[in-house]
Amino acid sequence: MMPTPVSSRIGATAAVVFLVVPLVALLMRVPWLRVPEILVDPAVSGALGLSLRTAVVSTMIAALLGVPCAWWLAARTGPLREAVRVVVSVPLVLPPVVAGVALLYALGRGSFLGDVLSHAGVSIAYTTSAVVLAQTFVALPFIITTVDAALTAHGHRGEEVAATLGFTPRRAFFLITLPTIRPALLTALALGFARALGEFGATLTVAGAIAGRTQTLPVAINALLGYDIDAALTAAALMLVIACLILGLLRTPALTGGVR
Known part of the structure; x- marks a missing residue:
């Protein structure tokens, strides 16, 4: 020391x-004596269930989009790569409500994409799908930047050796590279899930606060503060516990590769 x-x-x-x-x-x-009663209240349990379901889906989508993007970034050099890295990082510093406004004007009524989807009979804004999109938007940069950093540090030696043995780039990536960066990948997924689970501003803006459909736990806390402070405090403490569990998970050998 x-x-x-x-x-x-x-x-x-x-x-x-x-x-x-x-x-x-x-x-x-x-109010610890009321915690069991509050946790089974539909206003809290329903919001928690919706948050967990949408966060899982959002993390999966972010992983499917983010890992290939990180792979591409780590394999490239030049101004285009740096420009993409800047774009990817924007949601990390963007106020969540601004992200929500951007998504609303991209997918809501009157927007090009919104009108196209509307003609196809699909409505995104103020639905559960909007919650997933908002969560994916804020979680995706965490996955991309974390995996990109791990791939860049890992280098390309393994893939180059695999190529001499007849491996295709895709096969080498999945069989050699991904297992090597597993701790970083699991960390990226955990961080993305945590960010999606805690998303508030973008979700409220693009999806609203419809109980059972778009009212996630952070949005429910905001609503509960107006009429049931005990429930709001309990829900906030629950979010704190979940955050601590995720942080504890990030310190396990499975995620750190045995380094503590």
Whole structure:
């Protein structure tokens, strides 16, 4: 363990306190005796179920789109790759409500895609599909950037050797590269799932807050704050517990490759 100056220890302590105090304050306000009753309330359990289902679907879609994109990025050089990396990173810094507005004007009524889909009898805005799209939009960059970084660090030596043995690029990628970067891939999926599960702004904007259809748990918390603070606090604590479980999962040897 490296020695650190006193100023570093003071800064670290201040940072941890700053982050921990609000979380402790939340947990202290939770009506623990009412938690079982609140968790079975349809306003909470239904929103949680919808959040979990849509987050799983969103993560799967993000993985199907993100892993090939990361593969392409890691295999390329030049300005085009850097431009794509910038585009991919935009949702990471974009306010979620702006992402929701963008999706709404891309897929809602009056938009080109929205009108095309409407003529085909498909409606996206303010449906469960809109929830999935909003979650995928915010989760996809996490998967792309994480896998891209792992592939770039991994290099192409394995694929080059496999090519001399007659492997096609696709076969080499699935049989050699993906198993090698498995910890990074699992981390990317966990981060994407967590981001999708916690999405609020884009979901509320493009999908609304229709109970049973588009009201995910973060959206439900926002609604519950107006009329049932105990339920809102319990749901918020539940989201905190889920986040901690995901972070704990990210520290397991299966995801870290045995490095702790």
